[in-house]
Amino acid sequence: MLRKKVLRVDWLDIGKIENLDAFTHVEELYLQYNLIETIEGLNNHAHLTFLALAGNRIREVNNLKNLSNLKFLDLSMNYIDKFDVSEFPQSLRVLRVAGNPFVESTPAYAHLAFERLPNLVEVDQFRRPSSTLSPKTTPLSAELPKTVSGTSALDIRAAVLPVPRSSMDQYRALQVEVELSRYEQDLVENQEAEHTAAFNRIDCEKKRNNRMPKWKVLFV
Numbered sequence: 001m002l003r004k005k006v007l008r009v010d011w012l013d014i015g016k017i018e019n020l021d022a023f024t025h026v027e028e029l030y031l032q033y034n035l036i037e038t039i040e041g042l043n044n045h046a047h048l049t050f051l052a053l054a055g056n057r058i059r060e061v062n063n064l065k066n067l068s069n070l071k072f073l074d075l076s077m078n079y080i081d082k083f084d085v086s087e088f089p090q091s092l093r094v095l096r097v098a099g100n101p102f103v104e105s106t107p108a109y110a111h112l113a114f115e116r117l118p119n120l121v122e123v124d125q126f127r128r129p130s131s132t133l134s135p136k137t138t139p140l141s142a143e144l145p146k147t148v149s150g151t152s153a154l155d156i157r158a159a160v161l162p163v164p165r166s167s168m169d170q171y172r173a174l175q176v177e178v179e180l181s182r183y184e185q186d187l188v189e190n191q192e193a194e195h196t197a198a199f200n201r202i203d204c205e206k207k208r209n210n211r212m213p214k215w216k217v218l219f220v
Contacts, residue, residue, distance in 0.1 A: 003025065004026075005028060006028040006030075007020075007026045007030065008030040009034075010032045010033055010034065012034060013035055014031070014035060014036060016038070017036060017038075020041055020042075020045070024046070026045065026047065027047050028049065029052070030052045031051070031052060031053050032052045032054040032055050032056070035057055036053065036058060038058070039053065039061065042064070042067065043063065045067065048069060049070060049071045049072065052074045053073075054076045055076075057078065057079055058079060058080060059078070059081065061082075061088070062087055064088060064089060065086070065087055065089050065090075067091075068089060068090075070092060074096040076098045076124075077100075079100065080097070081100070083097070083109045083112065085112055085115075088113070088117060090117060090118065090119065092119060094122050095117075096123075098124045110123040110124065114128045
């Protein structure tokens, strides 16, 4: 049991995050719909990639920025009245904060998050254009779970994705969607680069020959 990478302690009326020292290896931690007021007790959980804290009584975001592997964070439906982006880890890819008081008072919260967190892909219903992702962002395909044959979910492009049922299902579905979008964007950029290069060659040829009656067709 202690070696499992998923820990579910949701819907248990827990009032404090504590007694988790034996679970520092956990990668997915579900603490949603409890009575938690303060984010604490997670400093030694460096392996966390997924943290669900929705539906609690949290009023302030803190003690998260050192979770350097955290990719998905759900803080929706809490009592957070101040949106301090500096308290979020730079590794975040997906952030859920809908249903907090600051959402109404800070309508540009998604823009602020995208501006300060270079790896962030989605904030609530807002999506960052794939072309503006940080060039240092790790390809999402590297984070996807492997199939029995050893290929990632991205390799099975024609496969029908399961209907998302949980926050983790939604996160994995988003991983595939964003990675495919990045792949298509790369194709477009490569095609545009080739077109620009071809135009430059034609332009150089035109200048060299001077007074050319019309552009030559260089591609035979």
